[in-house]
Amino acid sequence: MFQAQSSNSYYPYFLQDQFKIMQNEIILYPVIQHLNLGANWPRARATAALPTRSRFQILIRDMLRVESQRSSSLIDINVAG
DSSP: OOOOOOTTTTTTTHHHHHHHTTTTTHHHHHHHHHTTTTOOOGGGGTTOOOOOOHHHIIIIIIEEEEEOOOOOOOOEEEOOO
């Protein structure tokens, strides 16, 4: 009943699920707010500040890369500014 679970089991959708979670608005909106992302972006200079929704879209489209390491369960998260 209390045997250790084997880590050898393979769940094919694990990485896909993790990618979706990391790119979700519920996760990224607090990150955008906490880090004040977008305050110094060139696109924000024309106006006082970009709305969070716009910053989220820029982050997902242009800056965030979530990739898996081949033959491992590691995930790389890269943000280019």
